[in-house]
Amino acid sequence: MTAAMVMGLAACGGNAQSTGNSAAPAETEAAASTAAGKAESVAEAVSEAAEKGEDLNVGVFYYTYSDTYITSVRTALDKALTDAGITFQNFDGNSNQTTQNEQIDTAIVQGCNLLVVNIVTSGSVDASQAIVDKASAAGVPVIFFNRAVEGDEDEGKVLGSYDKCAFVGTDAPEAGHMQGEMIGNYLVENFDTVDLNGDGKISYAMFMGQLGNVEAIYRTQYGVEDANKVLVENGKPELEYFDASNTDCYQVDQDGNWSATAANNYMNTNLAQYNEENGNMIELIICNNDGMAEGAISALNDKGYNLGTEDCTTIPVFGVDATDAAKQLIADGKMTGTIKQDAEGMANGIAHLVGNVGAGKELMAETEDFNISEKVSNKIFIPYAAYTGE
Numbered sequence: 001m002t003a004a005m006v007m008g009l010a011a012c013g014g015n016a017q018s019t020g021n022s023a024a025p026a027e028t029e030a031a032a033s034t035a036a037g038k039a040e041s042v043a044e045a046v047s048e049a050a051e052k053g054e055d056l057n058v059g060v061f062y063y064t065y066s067d068t069y070i071t072s073v074r075t076a077l078d079k080a081l082t083d084a085g086i087t088f089q090n091f092d093g094n095s096n097q098t099t100q101n102e103q104i105d106t107a108i109v110q111g112c113n114l115l116v117v118n119i120v121t122s123g124s125v126d127a128s129q130a131i132v133d134k135a136s137a138a139g140v141p142v143i144f145f146n147r148a149v150e151g152d153e154d155e156g157k158v159l160g161s162y163d164k165c166a167f168v169g170t171d172a173p174e175a176g177h178m179q180g181e182m183i184g185n186y187l188v189e190n191f192d193t194v195d196l197n198g199d200g201k202i203s204y205a206m207f208m209g210q211l212g213n214v215e216a217i218y219r220t221q222y223g224v225e226d227a228n229k230v231l232v233e234n235g236k237p238e239l240e241y242f243d244a245s246n247t248d249c250y251q252v253d254q255d256g257n258w259s260a261t262a263a264n265n266y267m268n269t270n271l272a273q274y275n276e277e278n279g280n281m282i283e284l285i286i287c288n289n290d291g292m293a294e295g296a297i298s299a300l301n302d303k304g305y306n307l308g309t310e311d312c313t314t315i316p317v318f319g320v321d322a323t324d325a326a327k328q329l330i331a332d333g334k335m336t337g338t339i340k341q342d343a344e345g346m347a348n349g350i351a352h353l354v355g356n357v358g359a360g361k362e363l364m365a366e367t368e369d370f371n372i373s374e375k376v377s378n379k380i381f382i383p384y385a386a387y388t389g390e
Helices: 002-009 029-052 068-083 097-109 125-138 172-194 214-233 260-273 290-302 324-331 343-358
Strands: 057-062 087-092 114-117 142-145 165-169 203-208 284-287 317-321 337-341 379-381 384-387
Touching: 057 068, 057 097, 068 087, 068 290, 068 343, 087 097, 097 114, 097 125, 114 125, 114 343, 125 142, 142 343, 165 343, 172 214, 172 284, 172 317, 172 337, 172 384, 203 214, 203 260, 203 290, 214 284, 260 290, 284 290, 290 317, 290 324, 324 337
Parallel strands: 057 087, 057 114, 114 142, 142 165, 165 379, 203 284, 284 317, 317 337
Antiparallel strands: 337 384
16 A cells, blocks of 8 residues: 555546546655655554544545646545545535635535645635634644645734644745746846847746735745846846836736636737737746646747747746646747646645544644744645756
């Protein structure tokens, strides 16, 4: 079972309700070793639970099934829980907090004794506290993951309100910082090539996933700020947003779905006015996630850019997540780089906590090998990593 768990945690894609498809193993020996260790701990925990006669009935609540990265987490977690013999049911919140709340209420009534929640309204204390209150009233643990349950100003407020509560996610600013540094370094090395109109400046577009989302806010901010820092340190001018009339300096998915469709629509509209013929072509595209990067690249492809051939002009496009689709685009020379948000690691951390509950242990038991927040003791951070295909 341990071997199967490792394969499960490396899975991605798929849309099964309670099972997943296996995929490639972890990318490095170190990652594989860590995954194997955590998989073994989950298997042992489930075994202990079985000896005690305790049965888990887990409800896993996703903010939406349509998010590519979330799909990869769901597939990996499905496989991990299935291989461990844990009963679970997945729920699609369809980007609606009211829907998700109703699903949680129903699951609890039907005997769910552990909630795993990818909250719809990210960063909202009211929304997350309401879920914690439901879990507390029913006496069941709740594990939040991926989407922030509280902003920096309220850090620990929700997670500290219930002793059977934890969070598995990422350190929100990290992706923005890493993306910005990656962009800055790339531009320093390729400035003249990227500067298509030769005006000595780089014109950029920014696609933001969701207003109010902590991850989106930091990626939008630091993706530009940190790139500018690298540029200035190397004697280059700061980035210039392509549309001077847009003082926000980003275009946001109004539906909050971080979607390829939203970025594609924006980019098609942008290119009608900002192009090489007019001497004001967008020379750099920064996206909050790989889905939006895919949409932007599709629009560029339609105009003859980023086709992955030597005679084709490539506009550098950067994303976040390192989805399989993005990795392929990078391999094909159509996308420049991304920041890996480790779906397998995310599923791994959740599965470990689920195993603790099944074994009757404290929720955060044996988490010493994870990266724990210095400020909130029941918050696990899954590290990001730069990915350029090299």
